[in-house]
Amino acid sequence: MLHIFCPHCGELRSEEEFHASGQAHIPRPLDPGACTDAEWGDYMFFRDNPRGLHHELWNHVAGCRQFFNATRNTVTYEILETYLIGTKPQFTEQAAPLITTATREQGEKV
């Protein structure tokens, strides 16, 4: 079972105490009334689905019931860090690039 570090409780807890709540760091448009339908739709419904590092919002539902952020590798499920909302992640895609896929023979791009 995975153990996840809750930055509020300050200790590792088992995964079943947590709930993943999707992508983190989504800024709300400052003036929703001025948004086009496309902009508002993007904000409201469209989420990244990266292969590699992903910054996510998690909730420690069974413990302190607080939200926090986590950086997770969606390929290996490795959780690199957890950090408080309002702080910046240490690990970003640029700092820790994904291992490039094996030199597999690729077909012609269509």
Add this chain to the structure above:
Amino acid sequence: MTTANVYQQRPDSGAKAESSLHQANLAGLIGKGRKNPGVRVREKKLLGHLTLRGDANDPAFAAGVNKALGLELPVALSLVAKDETSLQWMGPDEWLLIVPGGQEFAVEQALRAALAGLHISVVNVSGGQQLLELSGPKVREVLMKSTSYDVHPDNFPVGKAVGTVFAKSQLVIRHTAEDTWELLIRRSFSDYWWLWLQDAAAEYGLNVEA
């Protein structure tokens, strides 16, 4: 002064108060069971539970709480107690105060007076939850069956309190003394917890205490 509607929520008209485990008739089970049970359960019912929220980093808040209760704000995952009153950390800005039944109205008023002008919240949640006290040499075995959290004294010393997953549901475990633990259970789950405890503690012997 606050505009919150603070009033005496405990009926004083002689209305009969019943705990959420009233149907289980625990009183009728007192004194029955094995001679040397591994687990003893005691229902701490009809106490006053208050949820207190505020800014932990504000010295005025900590001072106000200390003035009203005589207790220091507990840090993460801990519990402080004085006599029958206990204050427990529930989250970075949330604490649970448990006082003897009947005192919650006066305590809430004292808290509001001491914290006047601050951005706080005090909510009486007495009707929503209660405590079950487990004691005896085999309590830790029962806890180990029920939760994935490490309840070894090295990880869970006296004075610690954690919210965690327990028997497919959630509750708060409080370690109040060596071999004495408290479960903070939700009212609507009471029946389930009582059935679970009977089953989990059957092999060690479970006695009900007054």
